[in-house]
Amino acid sequence: MSIELPKEARSAAIASIERYFLEEHGERIGNMAAGALLNFFLADIGPAVYNLAVAQAQERMQARVADLDIELHAEAFTWWTQRKGKP
Structure with a gap:
């Protein structure tokens, strides 16, 4: 299965890769190289x-x-027990 990002997310990811290389390694990585790395x-x-x-x-x-069984469970045949004490 191929994972594809929407255009805006892809652009943001490429910009983030470029920033990462610059800030963490002091190296500039081009837009095409960052895109290729993202593809990888x-x-x-x-x-x-x-x-x-x-x-x-x-x-x-x-x-x-x-x-669901716990949250939605309804007791059956309780009419007689609920009726106890009623005239």
């Missing part, structure tokens, strides 16, 4: 991050579904 990250590392996010979302959803 998205193609090679992105799927691992994506898969982890999906697994975490799945785990949270399964926990929520398991709680």
Whole structure:
């Protein structure tokens, strides 16, 4: 699966990579080099991050579904027990 960023997010990511290299390494990295590095990250590392996010979302959803029985459970056949003490 190919991970693609929206145009605005891609531009922001490239700018962030350029800033990182300048501030952390004192080196200028060009726009094309930063874009190529972003492409590498998205193609090679992105799927691992994506898969982890999906697994975490799945785990949270399964926990929520398991709680449905507790949250939405309604006792059946309680009319007679609720009626006790009433004339």
